[in-house]
Amino acid sequence: MLSRTNAAILPDTATMRTLMAQGLVVSVVLALFGSGVATAQPAAQSAPNAAPAAGIPGAAPLPLPRPRPKIVAPPSWIATLWSEPKTFREAAGEDFKTSEVTSEPSACRTRLEKFAVVTPMPRLIGPGSCGGGDVVRLDAVLLAAGKKIEIKPAPYLQCPMAEQLALWLRDDAVPLTAAAGVLQRLETYDDFSCRGRNRKMTGKVSEHGKANAIDLRGFTLEGGRYIHLTDIKADKPLREAARQSACLRFTTVLGPGSDGYHEEHIHLDLALRSNGYRICQWDVREPPPPPPPKVPEKTPEKPAEVAPEKPAEVAAAPAEADEKVAVSMVSPIEGVIPLPKPRPPMRGGKRKSRDGFHFPFNLLR
Numbered sequence: 326m327l328s329r330t331n332a333a334i335l336p337d338t339a340t341m342r343t344l345m346a347q348g349l350v351v352s353v354v355l356a357l358f359g360s361g362v363a364t365a366q367p368a369a370q371s372a373p374n375a376a377p378a379a380g381i382p383g384a385a386p387l388p389l390p391r392p393r394p395k396i397v398a399p400p401s402w403i404a405t406l407w408s409e410p411k412t413f414r415e416a417a418g419e420d421f422k423t424s425e426v427t428s429e430p431s432a433c434r435t436r437l438e439k440f441a442v443v444t445p446m447p448r449l450i451g452p453g454s455c456g457g458g459d460v461v462r463l464d465a466v467l468l469a470a471g472k473k474i475e476i477k478p479a480p481y482l483q484c485p486m487a488e489q490l491a492l493w494l495r496d497d498a499v500p501l502t503a504a505a506g507v508l509q510r511l512e513t514y515d516d517f518s519c520r521g522r523n524r525k526m527t528g529k530v531s532e533h534g535k536a537n538a539i540d541l542r543g544f545t546l547e548g549g550r551y552i553h554l555t556d557i558k559a560d561k562p563l564r565e566a567a568r569q570s571a572c573l574r575f576t577t578v579l580g581p582g583s584d585g586y587h588e589e590h591i592h593l594d595l596a597l598r599s600n601g602y603r604i605c606q607w608d609v610r611e612p613p614p615p616p617p618p619k620v621p622e623k624t625p626e627k628p629a630e631v632a633p634e635k636p637a638e639v640a641a642a643p644a645e646a647d648e649k650v651a652v653s654m655v656s657p658i659e660g661v662i663p664l665p666k667p668r669p670p671m672r673g674g675k676r677k678s679r680d681g682f683h684f685p686f687n688l689l690r
Contacts, residue, residue: 421448421458431459433484440467441491446481455519455534463487466494474499474508480516483536486595489574490539497570498544501563506546514540514590523586532577538594540587554591555581557610565609572605580607 430438430445437443442465449456462481466474474494482490494511502508517536522529532538543553552559554567571593572578579592583606591607 425458431484433459433488434461437461437484437488437491440495441465441487442467442473443487449481449517449536454530457483457535457537459484460517460536461487463491466491468495468499472507475510476513477510478513478516480513480539481536482516482539486537486539489595490593493571493574497574498567501566501570502544502546502552505552505560505563506548506550508544509547510545512542512545514542516540523584532594532596537596538577538592540590540592542590555589557612561609561611568605568607568609572603572607577604578607579604581610582606582608 434443434445441463444462444464446460446462448458449460460481461484462479463476464479465476468474480487480490494508498511499508515533516539518531518533520531520534522531541554543551543556543559545551552563554564568578568580571591575593575595576598577592577594577596579587580590581588
């Protein structure tokens with residue numbers, strides 16, 4: 326038997342079931358519709374990039390990949406750095422002559438051994454066009470009275486280059502440093518090194534790679550004094566004389582101001598060029614002039630303190646009806662500053678309200 330409560334609930338329960346069934350149908354339809362859209366969208370996006378079927382007339386051709394960029398072939402001396410020579414001819418180079426192979430020293434080495442301490446070296450072989458023959462290690466240059474000029478580190482040079490360096494030290498460097506002291510040692514920076522010019526991988530083979538160049542730093546005199554050839558604070562006449570003598574003896578002289586790669590050392594070589602062309606680029610710089618002395622700034626004098634003037638007595642103004650007496654004030658700088666005049670009193674007494682309402686101020690103005 327149904328009670329009043331159950332009879333009242335049953336119609337609502339049926340309505341809820343109907344609504345739930347309708348909502349379930351709607352959700353299923355939306356889910357199917359949404360999945361169809363989701364699956365159709367990637368297909369529509371990928372349709373332009375999809376490859377056309379073979380044999381379909383009018384189909385767009387497949388785009389080919391971009392061609393691979395061409396690789397610039399490195400110089401020969403770089404290409405052979407990681408490969409061993411296959412034959413003696415490849416290792417020795419095209420300029421090697423078997424008829425010159427002998428146990429006797431060359432004419433250059435015979436001359437050099439009379440005034441220098443040298444150690445003969447075997448032929449420097451590659452890679453590529455690097456290396457050369459008649460190479461010696463120049464350890465020192467002999468002077469009179471059993472003295473000598475040491476070369477540290479001892480460079481590995483072809484004999485003609487070693488001979489010119491030894492002659493430059495004995496005949497040029499010793500006299501120009503005599504006023505400063507006795508020359509004891511020459512400090513070098515670089516000699517034989519199989520590399521490109523200015524240590525660039527794609528450059529031509531440097532004269533260093535042929536044992537035909539040397540880089541210098543400076544001289545060490547007796548007592549330990551050191552003269553850096555590129556130091557702007559060093560003796561300028563000495564550096565100028567060293568530059569002039571080096572440019573007369575060597576075909577290439579590079580120093581500060583040449584190309585940015587020789588700011589801290591001096592490059593010397595015997596490179597052969599057409600028409601006997603020579604290069605001498607070495608700026609003998611000097612320190613910049615000292616800045617002008619600073620003039621001390623004068624401290625401004627403090628103004629004398631002035632005693633503030635006493636305020637003048639203000640005469641009492643006669644009192645008037647509905648008006649206030651203006652009071653003046655005294656300033657120590659400007660003098661007497663009058664105050665603004667008081668606002669005049671409102672005429673007519675109290676303001677009447679409009680339509681029975683009282684406004685504290687006129688909003689309609």
